[in-house]
Amino acid sequence: MDRPKHAADGVKQGAVAALAGVGAGLAALVALPVQGARENGVKGAAIGTMMGVGGAIGLSGLGVGVGVIQVARGVFNTPSDIKSIVQGKEWDNRVHRWVMYNLIEEAQLVLSMDEKSYVQYIRSHGKSVPQSPQPSQDGAEESAGSSTSKTSKRTGAVKETALYDALGVAPDASSAEIKKAYYQAARRSHPDRNPDDETAKARFQVISNAYQVLADETLRAAYDKGGKESLEAAPKMDAKAFYTMMFGSEEFEPLIGKMNVLSMMMGAEEEEFPEGEDKDEFRMARMDLEKWKREVTCAMNLVDLIKTFVSGEREAFRTQMEQLSVELSGSSVGSALLAVIGYCYKQEALRALGTANVSGGLSHRLAGAKAAAKVRVHTAKGYANAVKASVSAAGQAYKADKA
DSSP states (O other): OOOOSSHHHHHHHHHHHHHHHHHHHHHHHHHHHHHHHHHHHHHHHHHHHHHHHHHHHHHHHHHHHHHHHHHHHHHHHHHHHHHHHHTTOEEETTTTEEEOOOHHHHHHHHTTOOHHHHHHHHHTTTOOOOOOOOOOHHHHHHHHTOOOOOOOOOOSOOSOOHHHHHHTOOTTOOHHHHHHHHHHHHHHHOTTTOTTOTTHHHHHHHHHHHHHHHTSHHHHHHHHHHGGGGGTTOOOOOHHHHHHHHHOOGGGHHHHOOOOSHHHHSOGGGOOOOTTOOHHHHHHHHHHHHHHHHHHHHHHHHHHHTHHHHTTOHHHHHHHHHHHHHHHHTSTTHHHHHHHHHHHHHHHHHHHHTSTTTOOOHHHHHHHHHHHHHHHHHHHHHHHHHHHHHHHHHHHHHHHHHO
């Protein structure tokens, strides 16, 4: 169990441990007699009942015991918790200890990490900080559209190769190779990167159409067999909207980082793991490290963005923000995305002002509590709308099957 930071946290963790133990005990009490009866009749049921009672007592006792220990640990840690708060320290959920937060030090730590060193850092509760070479910018961009792949090549003849040629890949290319080729080709031909090239927009759309077909196994199989004639009814998204959905809008990267859906689409079979490492743990570490790096990079960018304001040049800052908003709102889905980013940053800023480390004033505390409640309500509404949409879609699918 994790180290509880104070008594309340200890009670929470203790309750979870106790409930888990009691739940496992009750499950054993019910399941073992049934299993025994199936395997050996009445005799098996009797033996299973005795084992179930023993399991229920043992597991429940173990869960309650762990719960008591966690409560005791929480009570023991409460004085140091109070002292840390007074000192202005923050609780680090990754390593489960109090730290004096410093953005520059955090950036130096996380931006030099790879997945293996991150796993070591977490396992040692922040005591082991192995250094890894910082990847180059070119390498980072390359990795956004690629991963080491062991996917087998496709075999068989195809009717035509125009779509493969548009991406610069062979007809037997793996899905990962096609994704990598699309990222590189679309990035080179993006109209925003080639404002003086009148052919860029058409070339960009051709690349997008090719990927939308070849990324779909069903459409790809139909194309391989029948060529473009078999794709006449296939819907196609606008190239810019599709690129933004896949990779995010590059103009917004300093504010939100790389919103790259492509890495989520990569299957586990396309990933490589170090020898002897647990794949699930390493995969989670990879995702968490990527998220952490993105957060720290965005924070560093925001520091640079508000330097003018902090230095007292308010009018210059306002002019700078107005120019930036005009630039960002002019890109694909820019206005909507800018509004969402502004809302999120505003709410998080209000929540931060309500903490003792930032301000601690009564008005700021109230504003922070209000912002936190607003975020929870907004999140709950989002989940409710998602469930509602899922139920509606299921109903429509059921009606379509009955028709």
